[in-house]
Amino acid sequence: MKAYIEERAVEVANFIITSNATVRETARKFGISKSTVHKDVTERLTKINPKLASQARGVLEVNKSERHIRGGMATKEKYMSISGSGGGAGRRY
Numbered sequence: 001m002k003a004y005i006e007e008r009a010v011e012v013a014n015f016i017i018t019s020n021a022t023v024r025e026t027a028r029k030f031g032i033s034k035s036t037v038h039k040d041v042t043e044r045l046t047k048i049n050p051k052l053a054s055q056a057r058g059v060l061e062v063n064k065s066e067r068h069i070r071g072g073m074a075t076k077e078k079y080m081s082i083s084g085s086g087g088g089a090g091r092r093y
Helices: 003-019 023-028 036-046 050-083
Strands: none
Touching: 003 023, 003 036, 003 050, 023 036, 036 050
């Protein structure tokens, strides 16, 4: 494996751990794809620094388990800003 890839994998993991970043945030910060972030953390980093890889995977697992909540909150905020009231965005049941 090339040295710059190993360095990037370690930097990516450190960023994820220190900032509790999501895969998407990390990919945006480093200018790489989400797939590359996953591969760096799950495959490459495991060979380089297993302890660091485990910590980074832990953060990603927490983020993954909470993403449905963040998605729901984003949708709520979207409709609150559109309707101005937050009262269900005009739905009647």
